[in-house]
Amino acid sequence: xxxxxxxxxxxxxSPPGLGLELQIYVLPQRxxxxxxxxxxxxxxxxxxxxxxxxxxxSQLASxxxxxxxxxxxxxxxxxxxxxxxxxxxxxxxxxxAANFDFxxxxxxxxxxxxxxxxxxxxxxxxxxxGAKTVAGFGGVAGAGCKLGLLAVGGAAAVAGHPVxxxxxxxxxxxxxxxxxxxxxxIGNWIAKSIGFIPQP
Numbered sequence: 001x002x003x004x005x006x007x008x009x010x011x012x013x014s015p016p017g018l019g020l021e022l023q024i025y026v027l028p029q030r031x032x033x034x035x036x037x038x039x040x041x042x043x044x045x046x047x048x049x050x051x052x053x054x055x056x057x058s059q060l061a062s063x064x065x066x067x068x069x070x071x072x073x074x075x076x077x078x079x080x081x082x083x084x085x086x087x088x089x090x091x092x093x094x095x096x097a098a099n100f101d102f103x104x105x106x107x108x109x110x111x112x113x114x115x116x117x118x119x120x121x122x123x124x125x126x127x128x129x130g131a132k133t134v135a136g137f138g139g140v141a142g143a144g145c146k147l148g149l150l151a152v153g154g155a156a157a158v159a160g161h162p163v164x165x166x167x168x169x170x171x172x173x174x175x176x177x178x179x180x181x182x183x184x185x186i187g188n189w190i191a192k193s194i195g196f197i198p199q200p
Contacts, residue, residue, distance in 0.1 A: 006031070008113040009187065011180045014102040020068050022106050023183020024124075027191055028115045028172040038194055040144025040167040046193050050160055051083030052148035057125045059091065060107035060164075061100065063147045066090035067162040067178050068099045083149045087162065091147075106176075114171050124166065124176070131168030143167055150177075150186055161186060 014020040069090045110121045131143040149160030164176040177183040
């Protein structure tokens with residue numbers, strides 16, 4: 001039976017009262033053929049991510065707040081608003097959302113397991129900033145951070161889950177979604193869709 005390479009999952013629970021969870025799923029660089037992580041554009045195309053928005057490191061908390069504010073959306077682009085418009089609206093109102101303090105913690109706390117020697121934990125913001133600066137100000141070709149809707153289940157799916165995807169060549173591929181079960185399902189779907197390499 002094929003054995004899949006190591007992946008890392010982290011569940012972050014909000015303070016009592018909010019009842020929210022974010023699931024972070026990491027596919028490390030070594031898991032890809034020749035250690036070559038696919039570009040953000042090829043991953044978005046393979047996943048058929050709907051309404052994809054480029055996210056700056058300063059927007060990470062707003063993006064995570066949007067994930068928790070609109071946990072499931074139709075993937076159809078008409079009638080309006082489109083998925084992209086809905087996600088942008090949720091990001092615009094994020095600073096006044098009840099989940100924003102939790103979203104800030106999730107964006108900037110050192111909680112994401114990253115393969116180094118030894119294993120260390122970085123923040124989502126540091127992973128994204130590191131991807132941009134490894135090769136100088138211009139960043140690393142193929143790196144990126146996008147928020148969009150992922151329809152888990154293929155063409156038959158009519159609704160999508162908001163997901164944040166960060167591609168950083170020295171780290172791998174990181175996805176963030178709402179809820180442990182949903183986040184794991186999305187992580188597994190991403191792994192399958194982008195050719196996560198099984199070991200013999």
